[in-house]
Amino acid sequence: SQQGEEDPQALSIQEGENATMNCSYKTSINNLQWYRQNSGRGLVHLILIRSNEREKHSGRLRVTLDTSKKSSSLLITASRAADTASYFCATPDNNAGNMLTFGGGTRLMVKP
């Protein structure tokens, strides 16, 4: 079963616009991670936010975490065609090493 669920499942925007993706999860966490996947390839770690953080920035990425609502959002500002990819949130199982539970992903298409 999926711990995290992303919303929307698919998003299509124009280059230069901002893209916002949301993730909800079910159990308590000590951190939440976002990954990116280009078509059919491996995942790349984007950013990690710890449970005691509310917001984190990395370049054009902004991640928020609301542990009371068990939700997170990923904002990509000034999107580029190269940002076209699938984006996944993932939460670690606190009792199983670094096992990650992924959501279903948001498929982002940025049109030039």
Next chain:
Amino acid sequence: ETGVTQSPTHLIKTRGQQVTLRCSSQSGHNTVSWYQQALGQGPQFIFQYYREEENGRGNFPPRFSGLQFPNYSSELNVNALELDDSALYLCASSLVGGGSYEQYFGPGTRLTVT
């Protein structure tokens, strides 16, 4: 590039056959995890190996098995292949105990079962 490599890139097998997928972890990492990703879905955790011992397992049957070697490379074996085993198989290495939760993924092996 993460430094994690997987082989082969693509593989076609027939139902009932057995398959072995290989993964070479990033240097310095002591843990490897395997994930199955069906088309259009998020990765599903299969199992994890830490210091050559299975350290956690997802909801996969025993015909999915694995090994981790002293050099931290790893294998995923699947017996009695079924059509639903067709997927992208991803391995990810990490350093447990190093204070980082980040996992480094390989490019994956695309398995097609006919």
